[in-house]
Amino acid sequence: MTDPEMRAFRVRSPKAVAVWLCLFDNDDRETRIPLVRDGDDWTATVAAVEGTRYAYRADGPPPFDPSKLLVDPYATHLDRPFAYDPRLGERGIETAPFVPKAVIARPFSSWDRAPPLFFPGGLIYEINVRGYTLLHPDVPEALRGTIGALAHPAVVAHLQKIGVDAVELMPIVASIDERHLAPLGLRNAWGYNPVVPMALDPRLCPGGVAELRATVASLREAGIGTILDLVFNHSGESDLNGPTLSFRGLDDAVYARTPDGKLINDAGTGNTFDFGNPAVRALTLATLRHFVDQAGVDGFRFDLAPILARAPGFDPHAPIFAEIGADPLLADRIVIAEPWDVGPGGYQLGNFPATWLEWNDRFRDDVRRFWRGDGKTGDLATRISGSTDIFADQRTRSVNFVAAHDASRSPMLSPMRAATTRRMAKTTGMAMPMR
Incomplete structure (x- = not known):
């Protein structure tokens, strides 16, 4: 067994009156x-070994509830x-039996990070990790439906055959089903309901960061780049009737509210x-750095990206843009916005910084009509x-697509039309997510 090391724990909870670090042994006994x-933080330095499982509890005025076990946001x-x-x-x-525990893991040592492999002008291929290989006959059954399966020679050969320059992985961090799904006999297959932003979902990535890094x-x-689709606009804790899993029990102020206190x-x-x-932006930047430093990913697609720049209205000069651009690990990464959300003034196509690419639904609509x-x-x-007409001289900002995970059904494309579409993406200097 690994010898214990002194490890520092730190968690943000500005309004709590007490916070506990909860360590769990192999029999789920809690200390x-x-x-x-x-x-605004709470700290402790304790002896613990790699593989130790831990969580937090916090107490204070409502909504604090020490009976709720809380996952470390980091x-x-x-x-x-x-x-x-x-x-x-x-x-x-008491929720300890129902909540995952974080696991102490040693990070990879620093390594030489290559520049992003994907460049604007190539073909981006959107992939649902589980669905893409779940029934693949050439992939070993134990590997199917995982991130590791994407590295299987048969899968890689297919991606090369169809001319893929970068895969865009639909969310792979740990997510939770929305509460209305179970009564309907449904599950969230896409993963757009994450809880904490850095922890990979064990169902999709049982080998953790090492598996993602190897893939x-x-x-x-x-010759294929990797782009992660990340969800920073909300968490799986949902509205006031949703579960208390992490942020809600530690620092409820991370969720935007109207002046009368209602959740936005x-x-x-x-x-x-x-x-x-600033705490939300700090966690976002730490997440991006984590996936670049520890897994070597080439870039990110931001779900409902206008929310990153709301204060509360959309601000094209929002701090997060400058912070990403100034970060030495992130400045050269591919960054792609889904430039709309459901809030007021939520459609912001063409309004992101010049260094960002943007999903262009006008391309989708006009091409499909044609x-x-x-x-x-x-x-x-x-x-x-x-x-x-949208991007002025910034032509490479347009990410052209005709179908995506949440688009309406696309027309059936003949092989000739599909090949023509790929050539259009390559010859016009634009990217095009398809599935």
Whole structure:
């Protein structure tokens, strides 16, 4: 067994009156260690070995509830997936049996990070990790449905055959089903309901960061970049009736609110992170740095990206843009915005910084109309020449697509049309996520 090391724990909880570090042994017995306040944070230094499982509890005025076990917002490894249980949202009910614990893991040593492999002008291929290989006959059954399966030679060969320059992985961090799904006999298959932003979902990545790192490296050797689709607009804690899993029990102020205290719902999910809060931006930057430093990913796609720049209205000069651009690990990464959300003024296509790419739904709509037979040739020409009516001289900012995970059904493409579409993406200097 690894010898214990002195390890420093720190968690933010400005309004708590008491916070405990909770350590769990192999029999799930819990040891609580009181933390000491240090400004807005609470800290402790304790002896622990790699593989130790831990969480937090916090007490104070409502909504604090010490019966709720809380996942570290900065956790990078979890001992199990999240699973929704109504008791997670019921005050006074002990939740340790239902909540994943973070796992102490030693980070990889520093390594030489290559420049991003993908460059604007190539073909981005959007992938649902589980669904893409779950039934693949050439992939070993134990590997199917995981990130590691994407590195299998048969999968890599197919991606090369269809001309993929970068894969865009739909969310792979640990997510939880929304509470309305179970009564309908449904599950969230896409993963757009994460809880904490760095912890990979054990169902998709049982080998943790090491598995993601190895897959990114294998794809890179084949000339294929890796882009992660990340959700920073909300968490799986949802509205006030949702589960208490992490932020809600530690620092509820990370969620944006109206002046009368109601949760803002610009993500359409019950809650919205407040990017006017420096703590939210700090966690976002730490997450991006983590996936670049520890896994070598080439870039990121930001779900409902206007929320990153709300204060509360959209601000094209929001602090997060400058902070990403100034970070030495992040400045050269590919950054792609989904430039809309459901909040007021939520459609912001063309308004992100010049260094950002943007999903261009105008391309999708005009191209599909043309294929259907009721579109205009002039509109098609504008779209395939860079949508200069939207992006002015920044032609490479347009990420052209005709179908994506949340688009309406695309027309059936013949092999000739599909090949033509790929050539259009390459020859017009734009990117195009498809599935």
